[in-house]
Amino acid sequence: MPVREPVLTEKMPTLTINGMTVDVPQGTSILNAAKDVGVEIPHYCYHPKLSIAGNCRMCLVEVEKFPKLQTACSTVVSDGMVVRTDTEKVRKAVTGVLELMLIHHPIDCPICDQAGECGLQNYYMKFGLHKSRYDLEDKVHKKKVQDIGGQIVLDAERCILCSRCVRFLDEVTGTRELNFFNRGDHSEISIFPGRPLDNDYTGNLADICPVGALTSKDFRFKCRVWFLKAFDSICTGCSKGCNVDAHHKGDILYRLKPRWNDAVNQAWMCDFGRLTYKAMNEARLLTPFVREGGARKVAPWGSLLPDVAFRLKSAADKGGTDRVAVIASPQSSNEELYLLRRLATELLGTKNLAFTYRVAGDGFADDFLIRADKNPNARGAQLLGIPDGAAFDALVSRIADGGIDALLVFGNGIGALSEEETAALLAKVPFVAQVGTNEGPVSKAATAVLPSASVAERAGTFTNHAGRVQRFRFGFPARGKAKNPIEILVSLGNRLGAGWTFAGEASVFKAIAETETPFTGMSYDSIGMFGQEIAK
């Protein structure tokens, strides 16, 4: 059954909910209409992005002229409807359903990852608070800790059989791995024997499960959720630009969860993207260093930045601007790419500027969220006038031919080049400065390494494949001695005579909006929470 979308018509049915009057578009459910007047109707099986199941029976409300209580999720409002959620009858029904949901529940909250964000805990505190009338020895036991494939562990005992997961796999991925087995209070969800979860979106199951039945293998036992703080970010796993909530404790990221944006990823994200946070915790470049005689030597920022600026400048001065080159990265933000372009073309005066979105891998893409371009901002780089494709290949051959004396590289690797190929290529250049976040092929070969803040440690905008400009927010201060690349670029630029007064990404974006045609008229305000498409 398709999701029922409210149909906007001129006639808006007016109804009253707990005495408050509200008018809503035709086709709206009572549950959604109630949200408009701030009335919370408890529910488990209802999910805005899935079809209506109406089987948890938590959202029962009293509707005048109906003899029985109605499910608010499935009952469409009509003009003049009178709904009450605050009567004794409704309260008893909701508490009664909740009691029934809990009778077989193992109540193992102390060892459950869902604790703190669990629908059963939350509603028990709000609508339950009853003493158990059910005998411990009467509980039906089901199989716990089942690895059902993908990123998911299933605990059948905690399951309230709301069917969200079954509907997700039916309606969103179409892979239908989970289904119901057995009947009555022995019902449980499970995979078919020998057929584990086999799709690229399994992580979403843990998100939509309202209880602790489906939990994430990756997040399992890592952290209690109430210690986590969240900030708005953008997934850097590909050019789709899925909106995410990044959850962290201190300077450690623990998980990414999809943040709802109907224009991009709805309520979902892929399994690959979900694990991209790991790179922001592990194998990070945290200290600036230079390579002397093959050995790494820690270099203070105070001397390293002037040194890099000097080496770039002097190479241009001595051999000509043709002998200096800059490789940009589609992992950089619009703001960083804008400054880098100006640094290369205006300050160093070189035409040797290019990037590539090619990466090692199989180039897998699907027709939903996963795109072959594994960078968040290749489109932004193109829109800001940084050449790719043939220009990049030409630049690489030029480097390989020994035509470059000083090279500034953004990013942890160069395109799809392997570690050996990168080392061989960079060996042709006397001076290589890198701005990167993680250990990788470039940091193993560069002459000077300038550690960059990760996406979680800085802010800015990415332009996704469709030309949608989206903000990612600052989560927490950069780890170690890593620096915001904008700061690095402004510092280098000013040492090359730019006279920039940019203070942070916001001021850079303002300049972009003033001078870069695709971005004309945009501002952080107009981009807002959900992004804004470039003018077509």
Next chain:
Amino acid sequence: METVLTTHFANERYRLLDTYRRYGGYEALKKAFAMDPGGIIDEVKKANLRGRGGAGFPAGVKWGFLPKDLSRPRVLVVNADEGEPGTFKDRVIMTRGPHLLIEGIVISCFALRAYACWIYIRGEFVREARIMDEAIAEAYAAGFLGKNILGSGFDLDVTVHRGAGAYICGEETSLINSLEGKRGWPRLKPPFPASVGAFGLPTIVNNVETIADIPWIVTHGGETFAALGVEKNGGTRLIGVSGAVNRPGVYELAAGTNLKEIIYTHAGGIKDGKKLKAVIPGGSSTPVLRPDEIDVSYDIESMAKIGTMAGSGGVIVIPEGTCMVRALSVLMNFYAHESCGQCTPCREGTGWLKKIVGRIEAGKGRKGDVELILDLCDNMMGRTICPLSEAAVMPAQSFIWKFREEFDRHIGEQKCPYGNRF
């Protein structure tokens, strides 16, 4: 007394097409083809034909729910799942007069402009399914099914689909899901099957007996049929009497026959000269009656007035000496086993009821258990997508309301006073 269905059931060869035709079989069909489809529906409305599956919904009204436009093909599904404990009338129709059902199907489909019909038959009915298949093959061979039936230009295909043994698949939307190859879970309504039913098509689901009544209605007219019964409840009913009676079996009686007369006259009274203790009047889910309540007209309205139902026509007679707690315990085991597991109150509630009633019967009941059952019943009643939850609650409540002292004795004495052991 005038009978509609069982007139020739004593003749075992009545199940064969030749014999059926010798008794005037398929003549109603010829008459129907000469009628206007809307005219047939009018006759069914006039007949006051109430659905025989249990809910007693007026069949003509149900037929009227089909969308007016004919842009989408319509289908008829015959509910032959007959799963309600105490009910065994549809199997008599299918084994004794399968062509009655087939003729009813063809006329109904012609009236509804349905091009296909499935007979969803319960999995346990192996013999019945075979007989239906044989009768359908005969009907195809004689041109009563298939293309251009009797030169009328009307085409119809009928398929027997066997269920896999689930009580819930007798519920019409669950039946449709099962027919489609899905898990037998009742569907959320609306949409009702008449607009979105089997395979997404406008669908009418009728009980076997309901459809088998149609040829008689066409032959004799709706008003004649209505006159057989009582006001709002036309025709006859097949009533299956089981339990402690001298002549258990299926009786075709006018709707509105007195229940006491059904038990004492038709079914021969209580076995072994015992006294009557209780009657479950319309299949296991209908509220139980005490002996002083059975002097009642066995029709839908009269039964509703005394707080019970004529249901699917399955009268279960319980004699003195029967432990009512044990009887309820058996029923609760059934509903706990058959709950499909979709809605929380039914899934968890039926299992809980089974456990509480079970422990009372086993002599382990506690003070407050009876109140707990009643409160639990209140939390289950009217809280689910389909009526299975209510089917479990109605016996539980009525057994307690009417035989409370037996529950209290079990709890007080901590044993079954009837000496039952599990």
